[in-house]
Amino acid sequence: MVNEFSYCPRLFFLEWVQARFEDNPDTVEGRYQHRAVDREAGRAPLPDDGDLASARSVMLSSTRLGLVARVDLIEGIEGGVRPVDTKRGSPPDTPERSWEPERVQLCVQALLLREAGYQCTEGVLYFAEARRRVAVVFDDELVARTEGLLGELREIAGRDLPPPPLVDSPKCPRCSLVGICLPDETNTLAARSDRPPRRLLPRDPQARPMYVTDQGTTVGHREGRVEVSRHGEAVQSVRMIDVSQLNILGNVQVTSQLMRQLFSREVPVLWFSYGGWFQGIAEGLPSKHVELRRRQVSTAHQGGLSIARAMVEGKIRNSRTLLRRNSRVRDDSVLASLKSLAEQAATCSSTSSLLGLEGTAARLYFGGLPSMFREELRLPGAAFSFEGRNRRPPLDPVNCLLSYTYGLLVKDLTAVALSVGFDPYLGFYHRPRFGRPALALDLAEEFRPLVAESTVLSLVNNGEVRASHFVVRAGGVTLTAEGRKSVIGGYERRLDTEVRHPTFGYKVTYRRVLEVQARVLGAHVLGEIPDYVPFMTR
CATH class of the missing domain: 1.20.120.920 (CRISPR-associated endonuclease Cas1, C-terminal domain)
Known part of the structure; x- marks a missing residue:
């Protein structure tokens, strides 16, 4: 979350404090690029217990620092170790060939490695699309900046309300939480910006509500699809990714397997009487807001x-x-x-x-x-x-x-x-x-x-x-x-x-x-x- 805080304090608050999240193509691709480094592999002995050659997906924590992090890859080098953090895309055209949130996140991993007893003076950002490595040196300036952000982060995390949105920021259009944050809309209504709001809302998803009105049918889950069947014979099948709601009218059965799948995707199930009276709703865990x-x-x-x-x-x-x-x-x-x-x-x-x-x-x-x-x-x-x-x-x-x-x-x-x-x-x-x-x-x-x-x-x-x-x-x-x-x-x-x-x-x-x-x-x-x-x- 230090990465998110450095990028936008409001984004950090929405994700960490309020536990609100939405996917967009960038976050989905990022998870895909992480599929290999998220699998634990290799030994990670403490410095006194042997040499560390290479270890993937290593969890580190420190009570003193109040930090927890999962490191994509730790490489053993002469005189110590270095963390490697995998990023989607290509290195930006900046003097450092990276953005501050990426360097700060890597520095947090270095602080945790040092706390565990390792020598750590440098790290690497690996950009998957370009297949390029960018070296990051953990100098005094970067360490001080990281520690300063950690102090600000803790102060904001203790508040009841999030910080105000960024004003006319180029960071907003690609943010996955822009539809929740509503930065330009909020700033316009709060009179913090005189510029007309940009259309930052994500386009309507392809998923649409599904209605089941045929009495006596059963709605279940089969191979990533929502399947409506009668007496064991399928009469309708829809991809689960295309369903934003499941609406049940009258005497229709819904299997527990399908309910679990829908809840994991934050898709509600709504029940109506045969005549159309709205009677109830079921969804996953309630909002943490x-x-x-x-x-x-x-x-x-x-x-x-x-x-x-x-x-x-x-x-x-x-x-x-x-x-x-x-x-x-x-x-x-x-x-x-x-x-x-x-x-x-x-x-x-x-x-x-x-x-x-x-x-x-x-x-x-x-x-x-x-x-x-x-x-x-x-x-x-x-x-x-x-x-x-x-x-x-x-x-x-x-x-x-x-x-x-x-x-x-x-x-x-x-x-x-x-x-x-x-x-x-x-x-x-x-x-x-x-x-x-x-x-x-x-x-x-x-x-x-x-x-x-x-x-x-x-x-x-x-x-x-x-x-x-x-x-x-x-x-x-x-x-x-x-x-x-x-x-x-x-x-x-x-x-x-x-x-x-x-x-x-x-x-x-x-x-x-x-x-x-x-x-x-x-x-x-x-x-x-x-x-x-x-x-x-x-």
């Missing part, structure tokens, strides 16, 4: 009104935008009222008043929602009610679709909240209640119009859902199995849609925006930025 959860509890206990105001304002403004863009009959008075309600929400003085403003806005918005559907729309059940939402059970097809897409959105934000380190059941706007993921519902507010309701509009107006996709019983409307598949497909396509982020200016998919907003909320809760800024399209 204790400080975020501690501050979440403290902020929620104090009320979290400023966060709630921002979320409701975002929801109302996004609802107004959807209505303005899609309504066949434009009603300027409704749009003006929604704008006024959003402005009032931004300065509201109490949660109860905020609830009233949101309710008024919802009545206006849902009153205009039917005007966004095709006039020739003919679906079973009652016509869409001008009174707005109804549920449990939905009394018309549109409310049925809304309920289903809301459930999909909340399950995704529950998974996002857990991955960031939040407790998804403790919210700032929605009050905690048994079994209700209040924080996921909070985060969903600004995305209901943009993701869920937009999906429903697209499905209905494009004819992707038909009368045959619904079942009407005792006045209630539910989706058939084929109907659910159509809705899931439309919802996932909406998440893959790119949009320009209104605050940061770069293009990003809605799927990634869900995570960005959760991390922005985390930065505010931790005190890194002054306000939570909702996602609002123009």
Whole structure:
């Protein structure tokens, strides 16, 4: 971790103190280049017990120094030993033919070798791609620099919060934790930088959620693939690296072997009722981000009104935008009222008043929602009610679709909240209640119009859902199995849609925006930025 601290103190804090990590191509390639030196080989006797010729993957530690390190290779040379550290790539074009973090890391290994009684005055950096060795001399200047960094490292490790991100640094784009750190976004919202944020977020991974809806099937693991079978016969097989979530609807079995494999890859498994009610989630070990959860509890206990105001304002403004863009009959008075309600929400003085403003806005918005559907729309059940939402059970097809897409959105934000380190059941706007993921519902507010309701509009107006996709019983409307598949497909396509982020200016998919907003909320809760800024399209 001394290497990481020398490179970026915030990177060290995120990885070492908060135990947060993400792979990127560089880290994966680095592990591949280390595959040989990570295998222990050769004897490593102490100086008084014999000569050390060559030893690989040697663990060293010192209580006095407070250090532990695994040395890739120790070579015996005349008068002592030298550590060899393997690096991917080629030597940089610098006078030392290496970067400071690499030299500091090697110097730590030298200090541990000296502590063990070996003579060690030089080391080697081996660059695997170029197959070149670069000598590093452990002079007084490098030793002093290393010891100074160790002192700073220990001081920062004892803090509750990470150091601020680097400002406009060329180090950030290749960092594997850039999607967690959000350096430019955090600096912009904290007013530490006037420059527009760079698009540093890693591209959306190829992996996508997998949904299993066929009743009576079993989902298992076979040779690196997720396999769905019925009576022992495979009916579907997907590469495990292509799965970001496993969603189980109804009576589907999941094997323990597959669960272990998914947990090791930080892939959650989510369960739904046959009708689509989100019922539970399973994942590996919980996030180690204790400080975020501690501050979440403290902020929620104090009320979290400023966060709630921002979320409701975002929801109302996004609802107004959807209505303005899609309504066949434009009603300027409704749009003006929604704008006024959003402005009032931004300065509201109490949660109860905020609830009233949101309710008024919802009545206006849902009153205009039917005007966004095709006039020739003919679906079973009652016509869409001008009174707005109804549920449990939905009394018309549109409310049925809304309920289903809301459930999909909340399950995704529950998974996002857990991955960031939040407790998804403790919210700032929605009050905690048994079994209700209040924080996921909070985060969903600004995305209901943009993701869920937009999906429903697209499905209905494009004819992707038909009368045959619904079942009407005792006045209630539910989706058939084929109907659910159509809705899931439309919802996932909406998440893959790119949009320009209104605050940061770069293009990003809605799927990634869900995570960005959760991390922005985390930065505010931790005190890194002054306000939570909702996602609002123009």
